[in-house]
Amino acid sequence: AREESTKIMSIRFAQRDAVKADLKQGRHVLNEKIRASQRDRDQRWSRRMQRSPFAVDLVAENQRIDEENRVRKLVEQKRLKEAVTRSRDAHDNIFRRATAESDELDTLRTEKRLLLENERQLKALRDVEKSNARTAQILQARQQRQLQREQMDMHQAQGMTS
Template sequence: MGAPSSPGAAYAQSRRKIANKETAAILKARYLERDAVKQKMLDSQAKTRRRKVKNKMEKTAQAVAKTQRSPFLVDLLAENEKIDEENRVRLAEQARRAKVFERRKEEAKNAIILKALQEASDLDALRKEKRIIMEEERRLKALLDIEKTKAHRKADRQAAARAERQRKSAKAEYRRAANKDMLDDHMRREHELLMVKHEVRPKEEGDFAV
């Protein structure tokens, strides 16, 4: 059997454990405070996005109210509303994934802190756990950045496709109007030629039927 520990060694070990617990508690409080700040920023960004979408929808509604007689603009509005709805769903999904990542990060931090409190006996072990926490945060942040990048690329492709459809629709509308003008002019010329051929004099103001 080994020699019993001296009262001084036991006291030092007890002090180290207390110091470890206090340090872990301080770190946890800092993490919670930082997470609260991050959540506040995410909520502010979501609020800004919702306000932009609302303003865009109001402007679109005003434009439609002024041009209700144009089937082209009505179709264009429907397309815009569809894309706006898709963007709203995309933003909601992005926010949901962000919350999942935050929850996983918090769970990982709590698990690591509990493990540090149970197994660590000195500050070196606590520093090691802190490095693991930071690595886990970087990994989760990288995954979230990848998701955001994918979502932004999809939104850019949708915007480009919408612009191309709008350009083609506007071009087709212009061609239809031009063709109608040409047809009206052609019919007017034919009418004038028929009148000349049959020697029909155009009615003038002041003529009376016999």
């Protein structure tokens, strides 16, 4: 009976091992099917989501946009600064030219003033000379008349004495 019991036990162990192996094999096949199904689903979703905006690294995209904007602002600031510098230089050149012209005008005005003053002085001198010449002429005429009077008086005095 012991032998029979051992034999039955060994058959039962073998049956249990076979059932365990079948279950293990079934679990393994099921797990493989689940993994394959999961892979298929993942592939389908990755194909669907390729063009999705959610697949983009938004932080990196934001950083790239910020960097582009920063560079654009720097370029714009540099361009504006150069434009302001050019404008200031042009304004300075115009101002320098205007002040130089103004200086020339001031010089010309001063020269004209001096010329007018000299002309006035020359005219005054000419007038004085004319006046002096006229006065000299008048004095000479007076002296001649005086001389003539004296000569006439002398002739008359001689004519009366004779």
